[in-house]
Structure formats: C-alpha cells, structure tokens
Amino acid sequence: MTQKQPKPFIVLLVEDEPADAHLVRVALRENRILCDVHHVIDGVEALEFLRHQGPFSGSPRPDLILLDLNMPRMDGREFLSEAKADPALHEIPVVVLTTSDVERDVVASYQLGAAGYITKPVDVEQFVEAIRQVQSYWFVLVRLPEAG
Amino acid sequence: MRFRTKTILGVALIQALLLPLVVMSALHNLRQANEEELEQQVQLAGRLIAASARDAVISEDLATLDGIVAEVMAAHQFDYLRILDSSGRTLAAAGHPPAGPFHTDQRVAEVTDGSLDWEEAINVAGLPYGRLQLGLSTRRLEQALAEAWRWALGLLAMEMGLVALFSWLLGSHLVRQLIALRDASLRFASGELDHRVAELGNDELAETARAFNTMARQLGESHRQLSSEVSQRQEAQEALARANADLRRFAEISAHHLQEPTRRLTSFAQRLHSRLAGRLEDEEANLSLEFIVQGANRLRALVRDVQLYLAASEPRGEPASLNPDGVVQGVLERLAPQIRSSGAQIDLASLPPLPIDPPRLTDLLLALFDNALRYRQPERPLRIALSVGEGGAGRLQLQLCDNGHGIPAEYRERVFRVFERLQPGGPDAGTGLGLALARRIVESCGGSIHLTESSGGGTTVVIDLPNRTHT
Structure with a gap:
C-alpha cells in the first residue's frame, strides 16, 4: 500500500519573516499537491540543510527551493551564488521570492541561475495562484523522469 | 654675476696670470743673451789688444801704444782704454778711465758705473810687463732692454684688450641665446603654451633650443589634455553633487511622507488588535491580525530609523x-x-x-x-x-x-x-x-x-x- 502512495514533493522555504513564511505555507497548503515544506531562516541554515550539517543531519534533498532575498547572515543572492557553484547542489531549482519587479530585475542581472521568480503580491489570492503555478510546473518536471 | 661678466673675468684672469709669465721669461732670456755677448766682446777685445800691444809695452814704445789706443778707440765704442806698465804707470790712455782702485766686472750684473770694466795682464814668458784696462758701455744694452720692455707691455695691453673684446662678443652671443631661452621659459610659464624659441645653427645652444621646443610642445599637449579632463571631471562632480543633493532631499521627503500613513496604520492596527485579540474564532484570522500589528510596528520603526540615518551625517x-x-x-x-x-x-x-x-x-x-x-x-x-x-x-x-x-x-x-x-x-x-x-x-x-x-x-x-x- 505504501508503494502506491506518491512520494511527497519536498520544498525548502528559505525565509526569515514569519509573516511571509506563513503566507507561503498557506499558499502551498491550499494547492492540492502533496507537499512537504521545510523552513529555514537564512542562507547559512539553508546551506547546512542542503549539506546535512549541524541540526540538519537527516534532512532530505528538496525538489524545489523557495528563496527570499533579504535575510540575516547570508542573503538570497549570496546563497544563490554559493549553491550554484556547488556541483552537488546546482541542479536543485531555486525560485526567488522578491518584493518587487525592480528587485527581481536586479537579482536577474547578476545571472545567478535562478530557475524562476515570484513577486510577492499584496493580494494573498494572487500569491496562492503564483505559488500553485510554480509548484505544479516543477512538480510535473521533477516527476517526469520517474514517469518516463 | 652675469654670465657675460663671468666669461670676461675668467678669460682676463687666465691672461693676467699667464701672459706676464711669458713676457718676463722672454725678457729675461733676451737680457741674458745680450749680457753674455757683451762679456765675450770685452774679453775678446782685451786679449786682442793686449797681444797687439805686448811688444810696444816691453819696449816702452809710447808712440806705438798711443797709436794702438787711438786706432782701437776710433774703431770701437769703448768708454776708455788704458795701458799700464808693471808698476802701474800709465803708458797710454784714451776716454775716461775710472779714478781710484780698478775693479774688474766679471759679469754685466756687477756693473755699477755704467761701464763693463775689464783688465787683461800683459805677460811675457810668465813675467808681468804691464796691464791693459778697458771699459765697455752697458747703457745701450740697458736702453735696448728698456725698449723691449716697453714694447712687450704695449703688446700685453693690446692683447688683453683684444681678448676682452672677443670674450665680450662671445659672452654676448651666448647670453643673447640664453636670454631668448629664459624669456621663452617665462612666457611659457605665464601661459603662452604656443611660444617657441628660434633654433639657429647647430651648436649646443641650438640643440638646447630644440630640446626646449620639444619639451614645450609635449607639455602644452599634456596641459591641454589635462585641462579638458579637469573641466570634464569638474562638470561630472558638480552633476554628481546635484544628483546627490536631489537624492538626499528626495529620501528625506519620502521618509517624511511615509511617516503619516505609517502612523495611522500603526494606530488603527493596534486599535483593531485591542478590540479583536482573543475574540476571533478563526485561528487564521487571529494570526493575520498579529502579523498586521507586527508589520505596522516594523514599518514605523523602519521609517523612524531611515529618517535618523539620513540625518546622521549632519550636526x-x-x-x-x-x-x-x-x-x-x-x-x-x-x-x-x-x-x-x-x-x-x-x-x-x-x-x-x-x-x-x-x-x-x-x-x-x-x-x-x-x-x-x-x-x-x-x-x-x-x-x-x-x-x-x-x-x-x-x-x-x-x-x-x-x-x-x-x-x-x-x-x-x-x-x-x-x-x-x-x-x-x-x-x-x-x-x-x-x-x-x-x-x-x-x-x-x-x-x-x-x-x-x-x-x-x-x-x-x-x-x-x-x-x-x-x-
């Protein structure tokens, strides 16, 4: 019976603001795809999570990383350049959560290899929809090799 | 001291040191040669006359002796000629022999009375029969040497004058070109970047002039380039300062205008919170309310700190x-x-x-x-x-x-x-x-x-x- 159950889609949320993290969780929960959300609060913790270091020794490899930009210690831009330089990590798709299109363009100009961008909208419904699109797109993409 | 004065004085100093040495040495040689000639002349004459008068002295032939004396005095310019016997008695004499004891002058330098005095013994078979005394005037020698001295001084003076003239001309020539270089440097320094000096001839001064012109051309070019860069930079700096001032003003006004809605948002969020907290059934609504209050507080703190930060660099x-x-x-x-x-x-x-x-x-x-x-x-x-x-x-x-x-x-x-x-x-x-x-x-x-x-x-x-x- 357990073989029939689909493996959950694992998302690593890197976000230091509790309110924004809550919104992302709400949006992920409202979509129907079975989703396992892990939450860390900055780039340092995210790298520890991905490298199974410190308190994250048993952490799973995420299918998708949702990355905030402004964080303590190591911000989204620094995390992205570090993760993309690491051969063990650079294939994990990273979708950047930005607060404005201007910020998105600035980050894109660094050519750090983000797989996509979501501008955090003021309207919660819009945000849920944006997360849903990203989630289903990557869910399908990640599942495809297994299906094939 | 001017360059020209230095040239003239330098050349004059060399002349003043060397020329008198040359002239003195020439005059000394001239005097020595003439004196030796005079000494040999008087000795030779003494021996010849003594030889020709010997027989007459032995025989005390006074007439012959007078004849010899007269003949010699007529042919030569002696001051005096005197022939004495062995006892010192005068046998024959002409001219003005010195009175008192006779003193022979071995050298012209010993002459004190204007006559080179010479005595020759008249001996026969080793026995003295008499003496011959004669005096040769040194006045002509002194006159000739004085003449030579005057001539040499004249030559010296003329030579010094000519050297002074030529060194003045040379100095002037050099100084004129140097002054041209100096004036060109001053005009260049005062901003006439296109001024050049004339490059006349092929000597070192002309090379200096060419080097100066090359330097002036390159300096002029880099000066023009620098000036244009400086003015461009100044314009850029002014533009930057204006942009900075604009930006700063914009930031200050923005922070100020953000303050009002922020304050209202905070007030009403807190008001809502105090009314509704704990009364809402829906947990999601409670959380949202918390986040609203947190966000409003955070926004107020941010706006306050941004304003403080903008004002931080001015007293x-x-x-x-x-x-x-x-x-x-x-x-x-x-x-x-x-x-x-x-x-x-x-x-x-x-x-x-x-x-x-x-x-x-x-x-x-x-x-x-x-x-x-x-x-x-x-x-x-x-x-x-x-x-x-x-x-x-x-x-x-x-x-x-x-x-x-x-x-x-x-x-x-x-x-x-x-x-x-x-x-x-x-x-x-x-x-x-x-x-x-x-x-x-x-x-x-x-x-x-x-x-x-x-x-x-x-x-x-x-x-x-x-x-x-x-x-």
Missing part, C-alpha cells in the same frame, strides 16, 4: 561638551521599560566632552543600548558597562560592553551595513539600521567604530573619537 547642535552624562541619563530613561523587563545591570563611567552634538549622541547611544538590551543571553543576567579610555594621541575611546550572545567574528563588519541583521524577522526584530546609523554618526565626527568580543562572550562596541579636551 544638529553644538557638540555635547557640557553635559554628555545628562545625554546618557536621557537615553536610559527612554529605555527604562526594556531595562526594567530585562533586569539589566548598567555601569556608567562619567563621559568627557565629546565632539558629537546631544541629539546625535542620543541617537548613537539609543542604537547601541537598544542592541545590548535586545540581543541578550537569556541564561545569564544582563550586564552593560559604558567606559572611557585614552585612545592614543589626541584620541579617546568609548567602550560599551555587554554580556549578550555576541556576534561571530565573520559578521562583525557586515552588521554595519544598512538593513543587515543577524536575527530573523519577528515581533522583536530590529530594523537592521542601528549600527549603520552609529557608524554614520561616529565617522561624520572624525571617529571610527568597530566591534570586538567581550571577555566571557558578548559584544563590545569600541568607538574612537578625537579628544576635544586636547584641542
């Missing part, structure tokens, strides 16, 4: 030379609720006069005490100490030491950046502007600020400032 009054301790007390009063709730123990040293005005000293201390109170280590009672030390020549050092959870070494510089925090967001999060604000204030007062680790953990803020009591 807002006279430096706190009178009562910095009063400023510290004011800060602690404003932070009294946090101090009470944290149970912090605070040790204060009395502050010397500081080069910071009271409003900004307040902002600075508020930011630093706020950090110390905010990032405390929950396991131990919070202790904060403000101390003062000498910071080297003309400097003083303030230290604010806490025993909070400290900042790892790799973040101690990073936390001075704007909006840089080490803690995640949440209801108690700071704005990330406190240390950036502190650095802006301290640096605009000629100081520096950095973080070190307190002994036993925690953070020590070290502020280095100019010491006003030393100035």
Whole structure:
C-alpha cells in the first residue's frame, strides 16, 4: 500500500519573516499537491540543510527551493551564488521570492541561475495562484523522469 | 654675476696670470743673451789688444801704444782704454778711465758705473810687463732692454684688450641665446603654451633650443589634455553633487511622507488588535491580525530609523561638551521599560566632552543600548558597562560592553551595513539600521567604530573619537 502512495514533493522555504513564511505555507497548503515544506531562516541554515550539517543531519534533498532575498547572515543572492557553484547542489531549482519587479530585475542581472521568480503580491489570492503555478510546473518536471 | 661678466673675468684672469709669465721669461732670456755677448766682446777685445800691444809695452814704445789706443778707440765704442806698465804707470790712455782702485766686472750684473770694466795682464814668458784696462758701455744694452720692455707691455695691453673684446662678443652671443631661452621659459610659464624659441645653427645652444621646443610642445599637449579632463571631471562632480543633493532631499521627503500613513496604520492596527485579540474564532484570522500589528510596528520603526540615518551625517547642535552624562541619563530613561523587563545591570563611567552634538549622541547611544538590551543571553543576567579610555594621541575611546550572545567574528563588519541583521524577522526584530546609523554618526565626527568580543562572550562596541579636551 505504501508503494502506491506518491512520494511527497519536498520544498525548502528559505525565509526569515514569519509573516511571509506563513503566507507561503498557506499558499502551498491550499494547492492540492502533496507537499512537504521545510523552513529555514537564512542562507547559512539553508546551506547546512542542503549539506546535512549541524541540526540538519537527516534532512532530505528538496525538489524545489523557495528563496527570499533579504535575510540575516547570508542573503538570497549570496546563497544563490554559493549553491550554484556547488556541483552537488546546482541542479536543485531555486525560485526567488522578491518584493518587487525592480528587485527581481536586479537579482536577474547578476545571472545567478535562478530557475524562476515570484513577486510577492499584496493580494494573498494572487500569491496562492503564483505559488500553485510554480509548484505544479516543477512538480510535473521533477516527476517526469520517474514517469518516463 | 652675469654670465657675460663671468666669461670676461675668467678669460682676463687666465691672461693676467699667464701672459706676464711669458713676457718676463722672454725678457729675461733676451737680457741674458745680450749680457753674455757683451762679456765675450770685452774679453775678446782685451786679449786682442793686449797681444797687439805686448811688444810696444816691453819696449816702452809710447808712440806705438798711443797709436794702438787711438786706432782701437776710433774703431770701437769703448768708454776708455788704458795701458799700464808693471808698476802701474800709465803708458797710454784714451776716454775716461775710472779714478781710484780698478775693479774688474766679471759679469754685466756687477756693473755699477755704467761701464763693463775689464783688465787683461800683459805677460811675457810668465813675467808681468804691464796691464791693459778697458771699459765697455752697458747703457745701450740697458736702453735696448728698456725698449723691449716697453714694447712687450704695449703688446700685453693690446692683447688683453683684444681678448676682452672677443670674450665680450662671445659672452654676448651666448647670453643673447640664453636670454631668448629664459624669456621663452617665462612666457611659457605665464601661459603662452604656443611660444617657441628660434633654433639657429647647430651648436649646443641650438640643440638646447630644440630640446626646449620639444619639451614645450609635449607639455602644452599634456596641459591641454589635462585641462579638458579637469573641466570634464569638474562638470561630472558638480552633476554628481546635484544628483546627490536631489537624492538626499528626495529620501528625506519620502521618509517624511511615509511617516503619516505609517502612523495611522500603526494606530488603527493596534486599535483593531485591542478590540479583536482573543475574540476571533478563526485561528487564521487571529494570526493575520498579529502579523498586521507586527508589520505596522516594523514599518514605523523602519521609517523612524531611515529618517535618523539620513540625518546622521549632519550636526544638529553644538557638540555635547557640557553635559554628555545628562545625554546618557536621557537615553536610559527612554529605555527604562526594556531595562526594567530585562533586569539589566548598567555601569556608567562619567563621559568627557565629546565632539558629537546631544541629539546625535542620543541617537548613537539609543542604537547601541537598544542592541545590548535586545540581543541578550537569556541564561545569564544582563550586564552593560559604558567606559572611557585614552585612545592614543589626541584620541579617546568609548567602550560599551555587554554580556549578550555576541556576534561571530565573520559578521562583525557586515552588521554595519544598512538593513543587515543577524536575527530573523519577528515581533522583536530590529530594523537592521542601528549600527549603520552609529557608524554614520561616529565617522561624520572624525571617529571610527568597530566591534570586538567581550571577555566571557558578548559584544563590545569600541568607538574612537578625537579628544576635544586636547584641542
């Protein structure tokens, strides 16, 4: 019976603001795809999570990383350049959560290899929809090799 | 001394030293040669006359002797000629022989009476029969030598004159070209960048002129290039200063205009919270309400700190030379609720006069005490100490030491950046502007600020400032 159950889609949320993290969780929960959300609060913790270091020794490899930009210690831009330089990590798709299109363009100009961008909208419904699109797109993409 | 004068004097000095030597040596040789000739002449004449008069002396043939004397005196220009017998009696004489004892002059130099006196013995078979005395005048020699001396002096004077003339002409020629170079340099220095000197001839001066012209051309070109770069840079700097002023003004106005809606948002969020908190059935609605209040508070703090940051680099009054301790007390009063709730123990040293005005000293201390109170280590009672030390020549050092959870070494510089925090967001999060604000204030007062680790953990803020009591 357990073989029939689909493996959950694992998302690593890197976000230091509790309110924004809550919104992302709400949006992920409202979509129907079975989703396992892990939450860390900055780039340092995210790298520890991905490298199974410190308190994250048993952490799973995420299918998708949702990355905030402004964080303590190591911000989204620094995390992205570090993760993309690491051969063990650079294939994990990273979708950047930005607060404005201007910020998105600035980050894109660094050519750090983000797989996509979501501008955090003021309207919660819009945000849920944006997360849903990203989630289903990557869910399908990640599942495809297994299906094939 | 002028270059021309130096040339003339130099040449004249060489002439004055060497020419007299040459002339004196020539005159000396001339005199010596003439004197030797005169001496040989008188000796030869003495021997010849003695030989021809010997027989007549032996025979005391006075007539023959007179004849010989007369003949000799007629043919030669002797001053006198006298023939004596062995006893000293005069046998024959002509001219004016000297009176008194006869003295023979071996050399012209011994002559005292104007006559070269010579005596020749007349011997036969070794026996003296008589003497012959004759005198040859040295006056003509002296006259000739005096003439030669005058002539040499004349030549010397003429030569010196000619040398002076030619060295003056040479000096003038050199000086004229040098003056042309000097004038060209002065005109070039006064801004006539296109002025050049004439390149006449092929000598070293012409080469110097060519070198000068090359230098002037290259200097002129680089000067023109530099001038245009300087003016471009000035324009760019002015444009930058204008843009900076515009930006600053825009930021200040923006912060000001953001303040009003922020204040209203905070007021109404708190009002809503006090009315609804705990009364809502829906957990999601309760959470949203919490986030609204948190967001509003955060926004108000941000707008306040941005305004403080923008104002941090300009003085807002006279430096706190009178009562910095009063400023510290004011800060602690404003932070009294946090101090009470944290149970912090605070040790204060009395502050010397500081080069910071009271409003900004307040902002600075508020930011630093706020950090110390905010990032405390929950396991131990919070202790904060403000101390003062000498910071080297003309400097003083303030230290604010806490025993909070400290900042790892790799973040101690990073936390001075704007909006840089080490803690995640949440209801108690700071704005990330406190240390950036502190650095802006301290640096605009000629100081520096950095973080070190307190002994036993925690953070020590070290502020280095100019010491006003030393100035």
